[in-house]
Amino acid sequence: MLEATELTKQYGDVHALAGFSLTVEAGEIVGLVGHNGAGKSTFVEIVSGLIRPDSGRVTVAGKDPAQARSAIGTSPQHIALYRPVTVREHLKLYGGLAGLRRAALQREIDELVGALRLSEFCDRPVGLLSGGQQRRAQAAVALIHRPGLLLMDEPTAGADPETRQALLDVIKQRAREGTAVVYTTHYLPELAELEATLAVARAGRVIARGTSAELLDGLPGEVRVTFQDEEEVSISTTEPSTALVGLLSGNERPVASVDVRKPSLDDLYRSLAVAHV
Numbered sequence: 001m002l003e004a005t006e007l008t009k010q011y012g013d014v015h016a017l018a019g020f021s022l023t024v025e026a027g028e029i030v031g032l033v034g035h036n037g038a039g040k041s042t043f044v045e046i047v048s049g050l051i052r053p054d055s056g057r058v059t060v061a062g063k064d065p066a067q068a069r070s071a072i073g074t075s076p077q078h079i080a081l082y083r084p085v086t087v088r089e090h091l092k093l094y095g096g097l098a099g100l101r102r103a104a105l106q107r108e109i110d111e112l113v114g115a116l117r118l119s120e121f122c123d124r125p126v127g128l129l130s131g132g133q134q135r136r137a138q139a140a141v142a143l144i145h146r147p148g149l150l151l152m153d154e155p156t157a158g159a160d161p162e163t164r165q166a167l168l169d170v171i172k173q174r175a176r177e178g179t180a181v182v183y184t185t186h187y188l189p190e191l192a193e194l195e196a197t198l199a200v201a202r203a204g205r206v207i208a209r210g211t212s213a214e215l216l217d218g219l220p221g222e223v224r225v226t227f228q229d230e231e232e233v234s235i236s237t238t239e240p241s242t243a244l245v246g247l248l249s250g251n252e253r254p255v256a257s258v259d260v261r262k263p264s265l266d267d268l269y270r271s272l273a274v275a276h277v
């Protein structure tokens, strides 16, 4: 559904993209992760047809992004809605532009209003909504025409847990129906929930691609024991149970808490940074 090969994009001295390649199949959710400035949003902007690459090739459903607008739904990092216009009017406008009419348009609006819990503020102007409500409205605009490719750039930033869950549920459902999804986030548990494969961007390129099991297995997490006298001991380990037994055996002091942390995105970036110096 999406094929990007060796994309480059330069802003002055900054190489925002430096040979960025990524392929996403129909029905696949790809979690695009990477440090700030890695090039994720620039990639999303190119695929959504907002900006053009300096070189390289990108196709959506076999076409140039500018010719594939109706196949693409974008929820950009920064809210791009009209402040005086209500959420419902946005959905009618964007659904209508994509060719949805009357009953079909109404059906899609009703479904999204329900799934993303928009009913309470659907008839209010966007400019009067909270940040989280605007994010939900933005996501609904991306989804209204059932695009074959969804580009979600940090769609849950600032969202409360219920909103986050509602959005993840809709995205999973769309992927089951065959939608290809690119989902950028700084939050690994969301990608586990989406059962996404990962693409790790660094300095304008994708430097690792695979399932989270392939990329995270073998990376150390952390076991931390806090004793009641407030002393804290932590160990970086790939074997948390063994490490915990080791920490506690022979220890007579009462334990206040035990915390086992799985490998995080930071652990992944660190391991890849070592591999890519």
Ligand SMILES: Nc1ncnc2c1ncn2[C@@H]1O[C@H](COP(=O)(O)OP(=O)(O)OP(=O)(O)O)[C@@H](O)[C@H]1O
Pocket: 011, 014, 015, 016, 034, 035, 036, 037, 038, 039, 040, 041, 042, 043, 077
């Ligand atoms: N319009 C622009 N003009 C100048 N520089 C830009 C522009 N857009 C992006 N850049 C630069 O390109 C690089 C990549 O930025 P981009 O926004 O794609 O990163 P990102 O991975 O999305 O980061 P974040 O996680 O912070 O959203 C950064 O160094 C950024 O400063």
